[in-house]
Amino acid sequence: MRSIISVLLENEPGALARVVGLFAQRAYNIESLTVSPTNDLTLSRMTITTEVDCKATLEQMMKQLHKLVDVLRVSELTEGAHVERELLLIKVRTSNNEDREEVKRTCDIYRGQIVDITQHLYTIQLTGAGVKLDAFIDTINNASEIVEVVRSGVCGIARGEKALRG
Amino acid sequence: MEMLSGAEMVVRSLQDEGIEHIFGYPGGSVLDIYDAIFQSDKIQHYLVRHEQAAVHMADAYSRATGKVGCVLVTAGPGATNCITGIVTAYMDSIPLVVLSGQVPTNWIGDDAFQEADMIGISRPVVKHSFSCRTAEDIPIAIKKAFYIASTGRPGPVVIDLPKDVQSPLNKFPYEYPESVELRSYKPTLSGHKGQIKRALAALLGAKKPVFYVGGGSIIANASKQVLELAEKLNLPVTNTLMGLGAFPGEHKQFIGMLGMHGTYEANNSMHNADLIFSAGARFDDRVTNNVDKFCPNAKIMQIDIDPTSISKNIHADLPIVGSIEVVLQQMLDLLEETKATNDSESINAWWDQINEWRAKDCLAYQTSETHIKPQQVIQCLYKVTKGDAIVTSDVGQHQMVAAQYYPFKEPRQWINSGGAGTMGFGLPAAMGCKIAFPDRPVVCVTGDGSIQMNIQELSTCMQYNIPVVILLLNNRSLGMVKQWQKMFYGGRQSHSYMDSVPDFVKLSEAYNHIGIKVDTIDQLEPALERAFELKDRVVFVDVAIDPEEHVYPMQVKFGSMQDMYLSQTERTDA
Ligand SMILES: Cc1ncc(C[n+]2csc(CCOP(=O)(O)OP(=O)(O)O)c2C)c(N)n1
Ligand SMILES: [Mg+2]
Numbered sequence: 001m002r003s004i005i006s007v008l009l010e011n012e013p014g015a016l017a018r019v020v021g022l023f024a025q026r027a028y029n030i031e032s033l034t035v036s037p038t039n040d041l042t043l044s045r046m047t048i049t050t051e052v053d054c055k056a057t058l059e060q061m062m063k064q065l066h067k068l069v070d071v072l073r074v075s076e077l078t079e080g081a082h083v084e085r086e087l088l089l090i091k092v093r094t095s096n097n098e099d100r101e102e103v104k105r106t107c108d109i110y111r112g113q114i115v116d117i118t119q120h121l122y123t124i125q126l127t128g129a130g131v132k133l134d135a136f137i138d139t140i141n142n143a144s145e146i147v148e149v150v151r152s153g154v155c156g157i158a159r160g161e162k163a164l165r166g
Numbered sequence: 167m168e169m170l171s172g173a174e175m176v177v178r179s180l181q182d183e184g185i186e187h188i189f190g191y192p193g194g195s196v197l198d199i200y201d202a203i204f205q206s207d208k209i210q211h212y213l214v215r216h217e218q219a220a221v222h223m224a225d226a227y228s229r230a231t232g233k234v235g236c237v238l239v240t241a242g243p244g245a246t247n248c249i250t251g252i253v254t255a256y257m258d259s260i261p262l263v264v265l266s267g268q269v270p271t272n273w274i275g276d277d278a279f280q281e282a283d284m285i286g287i288s289r290p291v292v293k294h295s296f297s298c299r300t301a302e303d304i305p306i307a308i309k310k311a312f313y314i315a316s317t318g319r320p321g322p323v324v325i326d327l328p329k330d331v332q333s334p335l336n337k338f339p340y341e342y343p344e345s346v347e348l349r350s351y352k353p354t355l356s357g358h359k360g361q362i363k364r365a366l367a368a369l370l371g372a373k374k375p376v377f378y379v380g381g382g383s384i385i386a387n388a389s390k391q392v393l394e395l396a397e398k399l400n401l402p403v404t405n406t407l408m409g410l411g412a413f414p415g416e417h418k419q420f421i422g423m424l425g426m427h428g429t430y431e432a433n434n435s436m437h438n439a440d441l442i443f444s445a446g447a448r449f450d451d452r453v454t455n456n457v458d459k460f461c462p463n464a465k466i467m468q469i470d471i472d473p474t475s476i477s478k479n480i481h482a483d484l485p486i487v488g489s490i491e492v493v494l495q496q497m498l499d500l501l502e503e504t505k506a507t508n509d510s511e512s513i514n515a516w517w518d519q520i521n522e523w524r525a526k527d528c529l530a531y532q533t534s535e536t537h538i539k540p541q542q543v544i545q546c547l548y549k550v551t552k553g554d555a556i557v558t559s560d561v562g563q564h565q566m567v568a569a570q571y572y573p574f575k576e577p578r579q580w581i582n583s584g585g586a587g588t589m590g591f592g593l594p595a596a597m598g599c600k601i602a603f604p605d606r607p608v609v610c611v612t613g614d615g616s617i618q619m620n621i622q623e624l625s626t627c628m629q630y631n632i633p634v635v636i637l638l639l640n641n642r643s644l645g646m647v648k649q650w651q652k653m654f655y656g657g658r659q660s661h662s663y664m665d666s667v668p669d670f671v672k673l674s675e676a677y678n679h680i681g682i683k684v685d686t687i688d689q690l691e692p693a694l695e696r697a698f699e700l701k702d703r704v705v706f707v708d709v710a711i712d713p714e715e716h717v718y719p720m721q722v723k724f725g726s727m728q729d730m731y732l733s734q735t736e737r738t739d740a
Contacts, residue, residue: 008653010350013297014285014295014297017286019290021290025290025291054703056481059477060474060477060478063473063474064474066473067472067473068473069293069294069314069348069350069351070294070350071350072349072350084661166349
């Protein structure tokens with residue numbers, strides 16, 4: 001099953017390495033990982049998406065994360081109402097006007113933005129849940145040639161009152 | 167405020183932390199610290215012959231005393247030589263602080279001479295680590311390191327100290343913090359009240375309970391509570407290899423060690439129990455055997471200070487996170503308050519069953535006209551030391567025999583590498599214990615393979631006069647490996663035979679120690695008597711034992727806890 005784990009940890013050298021090392025050491029899988037300082041610059045917020053075989057593995061993973069001395073809080077997002085977003089930057093090449101129109105249209109439908117243009121290249125920015133980005137990439141592939149794809153990995157937050165604070 | 171250099175701060179911080187003994191080895195990147203040590207009269211430093219031994223010494227010093235062990239080594243190879251020692255401590259939750267030198271900060275990442283990324287290399291096997299980038303970081307890093315190492319589930323902490331940070335040329339104001347608070351690290355000590363209630367109710371309701379006591383109970387100094395609760399409820403108690411001594415080995419409620427080489431009664435009691443009450447044990451694979459067949463009818467109750475240990479291998483029906491000492495005391499208080507008791511009739515019936523298993527006398531063995539049996543050696547050791555020695559061991563058959571045949575009276579009396587199984591641990595461990603308790607008899611039970619993994623420490627013993635007794639169960643082979651090869655590899659003894667064991671008596675004499683060779687059973691007791699009478703000398707007793715002897719009982723691979731080989735010819739599940 002797919003899980004999204006939020007981690008609040010000390011913004012200190014080595015803290016990220018400890019988390020990544022833990023996943024490698026215990027043979028846990030990381031699908032994506034994002035990390036950045038929060039409004040409180042002494043803290044970093046991390047979102048990890050992972051695939052686990054059962055609930056017990058997920059629990060053990062969260063306990064192991066929490067055991068790291070640098071880690072303040074750990075919570076799982078998919079169990080409750082949450083918002084997850086990922087940023088996609090994609091560069092595509094088009095050869096004729098018709099395709100350019102198609103790219104533009106697809107972009108509009110998905111609420112993407114074209115952030116850079118050269119004669120044949122469009123760079124498009126799109127945010128959303130992973131599945132939406134997947135679908136967009138599939139669609140745009142029909143109208144253009146994909147030159148490169150950059151995805152930020154998932155950022156997640158719980159809806160409502162629930163919050164991960166220091 | 168007092169002005170000190172980084173190097174002086176290291177030594178002063180250790181002093182202010184109350185450290186009296188430190189084990190180490192100098193080198194380029196820690197010369198300033200060694201210079202500061204030279205000028206300190208409060209800290210006694212022991213120069214080892216290999217850094218691994220320094221870590222084992224500090225580790226055993228900690229196991230024997232409960233204090234934090236401390237190590238100082240140089241960068242690169244000095245630091246990496248510590249890794250096996252750090253793993254050993256980590257696996258058994260032993261608090262250590264390892265200070266390692268590092269190349270100057272402006273060279274880090276340049277592959278400078280003796281640069282090794284110690285923080286990176288040690289990361290998976292430490293509880294935490296610190297890298298000091300300025301001298302002013304040092305006191306707080308040391309304070310935090312000792313705090314983290316010794317609280318919660320203890321473990322080793324590494325502090326990386328780049329050379330420039332230690333420089334005697336720059337002085338900074340020094341103040342050692344009284345206490346530390348870490349917002350991200352707050353171990354739980356007392357158990358959840360509701361869980362305590364439920365646990366006690368389950369325990370009182372059990373008809374076939376087993377009290378499964380592990381090393382965590384020793385670390386938490388919970389032996390008093392273990393004994394009190396066990397006696398109040400007449401519980402059968404089994405100890406893990408790491409828990410030996412947590413409950414008195416000669417107590418009538420003690421049913422022996424459990425697991426791979428556990429007793430027939432302990433393993434059968436576990437398998438047939440209706441409640442397993444675990445205190446500071448982690449359901450390790452050397453205990454459970456096949457987890458799918460583990461204790462099929464038992465409810466599992468588990469106390470541990472480390473939440474990750476709970477339900478890791480075996481699902482706990484009733485988990486309690488907290489210090490063993492505190493949680494057991496909470497249970498005892500509640501028991502006192504409610505005046506509740508368990509059903510003595512069912513408990514007595516359970517004891518009748520256990521006593522039947524006991525009657526099998528699984529530790530009985532055949533003596534021989536021609537050979538000394540390893541069991542005889544340990545029993546003789548017990549007799550001569552009146553059960554009062556601190557016994558360290560290496561890893562192999564001799565370790566298991568020592569665990570089985572020396573009933574430990576007290577916690578911290580049995581010092582061995584259980585989790586990592588590190589050969590070479592025994593001798594430096596004995597030295598660490600002797601330094602902590604100069605007036606107690608300390609003996610290292612070892613094998614001909616293991617002793618040669620840190621034999622160079624005989625030289626350290628000579629330098630500081632650390633009079634330990636070394637008791638070598640010499641079977642001229644890597645006995646435990648050979649046993650497996652005989653049992654599971656058609657007897658093909660691939661590289662388990664030692665064709666060139668040295669003359670250990672001569673070797674000891676070369677280090678100005680006393681060596682005694684024992685070839686026949688009648689020489690054994692006088693040799694041991696003499697060894698322990700010579701209180702101010704290292705005595706190396708080399709006992710030629712039966713090279714064909716195996717360790718039994720032994721659990722059958724992939725079986726349940728109760729499936730065991732009882733001898734070369736008898737097997738329970740056959
Ligand atoms: C450092 C290390 N290397 C290898 C092993 C694997 N091993 C476990 S027991 C053993 C044999 C030990 O031989 P010895 O010390 O003579 O003890 P005996 O079993 O003969 O009593 C070996 C090689 C180990 N535990 N540790
Ligand atoms: Mg041997």
